[in-house]
Every structure is written in structure tokens, then in C-alpha cells.
Amino acid sequence: MRVTLLGTGDTTGTPTVGCDCATCADARARGIERSRFSVHIENERTDESILVDLSPDFRQQFLSHAVPLPDAAVVTHIHFDHLDGLGNAYRVFDDLPVYAANEVDPETGESVAETIRRKYDYLDRVSVHDVTPLASIEICGLELTLVPVEHPPLLCFGLVVVDPETGAKLSLSGDTSYDIPVDSRDRLRNPDLFLADAIVPAALCDRHPLGGSHHDADGVPRSFGTKHMTREGALALADELGADVTRLVHTAHYYPADEAFEEPLAVDGEQYRLDGTGVTRLDTATAESGTTTD
Template sequence: MKITLLGTGDAPGTPTINCSCPACTDAKNPGSKSRRTRFSILVSTDLGNVLIDTSPDMREQLLRSNVSRVDAVVWTHGHYDHYGGFAEFYRVQSNVPVYGIQETVDYITNIYFFLTASKNYVKFYEPFSLIGLEFSLFEVKHFPEKHPAGIVISDGKHKIVISGDCEVDIPQESLDYIQNPDLFIADAIVPEFMDVKKHMNSDHAFETAKKIGAKNTVFTHLSHYYKPYDIDCKNYPLAYDGMSFEF
């Protein structure tokens, strides 16, 4: 399987509109890894493509990564930066199979009532199969969302854990469920000297990676409060748009 981080930014993305901080300034240089579109992850095998969340930047992301068809979408939660691009399926694909906690799937498909979607409700900790892989959702906390989810993906040999947007206070049942991943893709929206209640900062993400015994960790959902990529990639395992992992 191949995991591609299509979008590694937070809700406003980097550059943020009307900001001239060091990260946003660097992000305006062609090819800069500080430039971050909104959150989405592509999971691919020989059998197809699954999108984790539908970034508002989805069209550009799919074109950039040459994805001709999306076989399924799995949503983590109902925040705009994670579902806004679902409308980009308009007149491109219909009846896209969508997966998630019932409240999340209903909330998003109601907003995009003019699109047809094939709805699949899943429950926390109950695996389902897509493109030859096993996916499952685990519960996290992400105020004020009622049922935000992280995602576990397995090919039978490797385990990938995506934290989703989450606070450091992950329920114990979930911590037990996500032990020993080969790769932990962690929300780490800001560096450790800042605190954002709804998300983990870099210290929280490191702490969680240690708690679950992650073999490899990468930070995503990154804001412009980090220094430009080339500087802060020496201090943190920062992801960048287009970064990929093969298992």
C-alpha cells in the first residue's frame, strides 16, 4: 500500500490569506515545502484509491497526484477543512461510497444534498474492508465534535495510525487499540510553546507517539506557527504536501 499526504495544512492553510509571517512568506516561493493545502490523505493499492477526508483543496490535490478515480471516502469528522472538497466530485464521479460514523456521514451528505453518495455507516473499533486493506475508526476528542475519529489501516503486516484532529486526551480504549503502529500520522497543529485546546501541539504528539510505541511518526495538520519547513524539519518530523510512504 501507498500512503500519500495530499494536504498537510490546518484549516486556513499556509500561506494563510493576508499573512506575511516567515512560514507564509516562504510558502509563496515556488516549490516551497512550507506551502500546505488542507487535510487529506490518499491510500492506494493495486485495487484502488481511498481518500481519508475530502479537503477543500481536493481538486488540485487529485490532479497533482494523478488520481483518476476515487473508490471510497472515509471521513474523520465534520469540520469544513476535512469535507469541503466533497463538492468537487460534482459531474466527475457519482455515487461515491462514503464511510464514517453515522452522524458525520449524515451531516456532510446533508450539506451536499445535490450530490449522490453511497452511504456506509461504521462503528468505532469495527473493521471494514476497502481496496484489499482493513480500515477501522477509533474514538478521539476534538471539541465540539461529538464523534470525531482517528483511523487505523492495516494490510495484515503493517499498521498505520492516523490521529485525525484530536486533543491529547485520547480515550484509553483507543490508546489500547492503536498500539505499535509502523507509522503514526499525528495532528500537531502548533509547536510546543503554544497550546490549542482542540488539537495536539508538538509535545503532545511526541508524547502520544511514545505512549503507543510508534516506530515512525510524522506531524501533519500543521499551521503557519512553525518556522519555514527547511528550518523546522530539523526540529520536528514535519510532513509536507505530496510526502508518501510505501509498505
């Protein structure tokens, strides 16, 4: 299983348009992008691939990174930075099956799958398939499970991807606070690679109107407001889940410049191979240094 992080940023990305903060300036100087969230998963055994979330930056992501167009897509929730790239399917795909949860959201009165059908009914090359949360399905030779997480006020889902041939496991937290249900944590547990929402460091919670929540024993907030994990919360969750390798994603340009590009914060273009025996980093920066992550 080859995993490429096409988009590792939050809803505005880094650098943010029109922003001259030190973090955005440093990102420009380094040539680093954190575009809106999207992950490409390739089953190298079957030569098929899946796209998790359809970023508004879809076009540039696929022009910038050497990955094939997906054979299928999965949508975790209906916020624009995870869904609105679906419009790129127009005249690009002959057929694109899109998988999304069938649970009705009290806030919208429809499921994620139903929202996609309604919003993109003009895309006759897109077919939307209902998925029952916590029930595994096979897509492109891989086993996928949508797991409920906590991203109020909308329903949102994390994702577990397992290669049934090798046992390799990828877990994605989805957009979520630290308050992930027990059943979902159990499904996410023991991944080879964990991609965790970590929008800001805990020290910035005093800038949120609601402050921080889900504090640890030392009073450090594991959630920023109620919708996203802090860096500290994401790392605590990774430790609890027993993740072998963790990359922090969906990060904002609010990270101080001296922290914004430190490990384990991810940037666009990172690529990993999961083969059931460990995780190897494949992207250029690591290949040139001759290092791997196991």
C-alpha cells in the same frame, strides 16, 4: 499499501492566504504547500484506493500529485477543512461510497454520516455508509477502524488501516487533543506509520485563550487549548504508541520559520510504502537522495 499525504495543513493551510509572516514567506520561497488535510491510501494489490477526508483543496491536490481518484472515501468529522471537498464529486465520479461514523453527536443531534447525507443530498453519485466506531470494516481490501478521539465540541475520529495480507499498519490520530481514550489508543498502537495532529509547538500555547493542557511531568503542554495536540504532545503519543515512523500533520503557519520545515513535520506530496516489513519513502526528494525510512 502506498500512502500519499495530499494535505498536511490546518484549516487555513500554509502559506495562508493574505499572510506575509516569515513562515508563509519561506513556504512560498521553498515552493512548499501544506494544503488542507487529506490522505490517499492505495492498495497496490487490488489497484484500489481510499481517500481519508475530503479537503477543500481536493481539485488542486489531485492535479498536483500523481495518484488515482479514490474508489471510496472516509470522513473523520464534519469540520469544513475535512469535508467540504466532497462537492468535487460532482461530475467527477460515477459512484463514490463515503464511510463515516454512525454515533449521534449531542452537539449536532446527528451522526457524521447523517450530516454528510443531509449536506450533500444533491450528489446522487455519492452514497453514505454508516460505520460503528471501534468496529473494523473492509474497504478496498483493507481493514479500517474509526476510533473516537477528543476534538470538542464535535465528535471526531482517528483511523486505523491494516493490510490483512501483509500486516502493514497505518494509524491517523485525527484532529484531537492528547486526551485520546484508552480503547482508541490500543487500536492505534504499534503502527508502521503514524500521522499525528501537531498544530503548533508547545511554546505557543500562551497565545491560546485557554492556554495549554495535558501537561507532562516537566509542565510542557501536550494539547493546544482543548482541540489539538502540540508538537510535543504528538511526539509523546507516537512514542507511547510505539510508532515506527511518525509524520506530524495538520500543522499551522504559526510555527516559527526556523522550526516550520524541520523534521518530522510533513509537507504535501510525501509518499510512503508500507509492506509489513518497514516503511519506505517514495516521493521525489527522498528518491533523489537514495534514502529510505525503515
